[in-house]
Amino acid sequence: MRATFTLGRIAGIGIGVNWSVLLVFALIASGLAGGRLPEAHPDRAWPVYALAGLATAVVFFASLLAHELAHAIVARRHGIAVDDIVLWLLGGATRMRTEAPDPRAELRVAGAGPLVSLVLGAAFALLTWLLGAVGAAALLVEATAWLAAINLVLAVFNSIPAAPLDGGRLLRAYLWWRGGDRLRATEGATTAGRAFGWVLVVAGLWQFLWTAWFGGLWLALVGWFLVVAAGQEGRQARVRELVAGVAVRDTMTPGPVTVPDRLTVEDLLRDPAQAARHTAFPVTGEDPERPVGLVTVEGASRVPEPERPHTTVGAVMRPLSRTRVARPDEALADLLPRLEPGAEHRVLVLDEGRIAGIVSPSDVNRTVRTLAARPRADRPADG
Incomplete structure (x- = not known):
């Protein structure tokens, strides 16, 4: 996934953004400003909802960036060269130039992202409770509650053992440690990724066709992305194994x-x-x-x-x-x-x-x- 424009560097790591992020940003901001926030707390002026929705969307993408930065920083500590981070339609991607040297490094790099999302989810949940206890503005409390929930969902979803999700890399680390063969471990993780992706595709299409819920199409899109990305990851792993030792x-x-x-x-x-x-x-x-x-x-x-x-x-x-x-x-x-x-x-x-x-x-x-x-x-x- 290519970056359409760059935001700069953090800790020496390039941060890029694909144009598709604008679409997701608009969907999140408009969904909050036009749906969740006015439904939970009506009778506010629409500019207030719009401002709250935009601010919450910005903080969400900052959380997503923190998730990817955790991968990149831990990777560098294990001697893995990191090219950059690109935020795009379905999240973020940390592009690493080299593979993890061993299963333990793979485990730590893969687990860093979901761990940060879990910590952020807990932190926003605590902040929501504190803001509610001191009588803070209702929209602010609602926004932090949403951020707590979305970060926890991000942590759980990414931990599913299916490539290219972080859980797929955790699965690969386990299979690599157990069998000692990185390529076979990758094939196992990508097979799980394709299977999980097809489950989401079928479930999403079924929901759309039988309930007319447009969210089903989004679920099917995510599933299709997982199927394609898992296949690409498997092919790349086989190529890297094939050219091992070639200068x-x-x-x-x-x-x-x-x-x-x-x-x-x-x-x-x-x-x-x-x-x-x-x-x-x-x-x-x-x-x-x-x-x-x-x-x-x-x-x-x-x-x-x-x-x-x-x-x-x-x-x-x-x-x-x-x-x-x-x-x-x-x-x-x-x-x-x-x-x-x-x-x-x-x-x-x-x-x-x-x-x-x-x-x-x-x-x-x-x-x-x-x-x-x-x-x-x-x-x-x-x-």
Whole structure:
């Protein structure tokens, strides 16, 4: 899940938000302002309900962020590299670059999120009681009660032993500890995730068809997401297991064609054959061996034709600070979480700052196909 925009960094961890969060935010805020709050405490002015609904929705997403931050912080303490956190339609996702080193670390990382949600739920419940005891505003008490309930629901739901939920990772940690095989443990957790997802799909559709309850469609959507996500997690685990021991240098396209930052966009696009062969080019500065960014043919093509003779590649490139990079000796399995579709997400392979190669999803697919065709005994050993 890609971030549409970023909010900054917390404890050195990037925080991103997908556009779909706006939809959920609007549903929560409007549901509270137009439903629960006026039903529980009528006869207030509508701006009061609207303000209370917006504030409660903001605090809820802060709680959700705290849940994900708990995963990320505990992961880093166990030596697991964390790319970022992305909040989206159905919650949040902490993108980790590497796997947990052992079942105990997996257990702690997976359990941190639900534990924080449980603590927050208890804290909001206590706050609700205190506010009620001192006679605080009724809408404030109602809002904290809702936050207590939703955090407790979040803790319980995420603890269900089905991937990709946190409970699925807890199940994987247990199966890994019991059997000693991480891949088989992942397959067990993803099988449970798909089964649970299909149960939610069937239950949601049944509720909608027989009771006309539109919440059933939301339940079915959540179930379908679990089915798809569990399948993706299982495939990713199998790929990571397959490429264990493979270095980035064994997958990259070495000696990629580079272009200088002073080159005009017109000159870059002048050779249609080259533009067709390569969708992205490392961009170099004064030193032709040291990249300063990445330019895509698609991005250069967006420059209006009259401006192309006067626009340089350096003006339209993605700077190196925003470009994914890797080392030749880095494990390919650790690079996989950073690979995304699109030419702008190509990974530049740098050896002491000098361009050594470039990695695209097609390069990884080629390596995976080659390894899959080999007998197991011929595959690289992990480590």
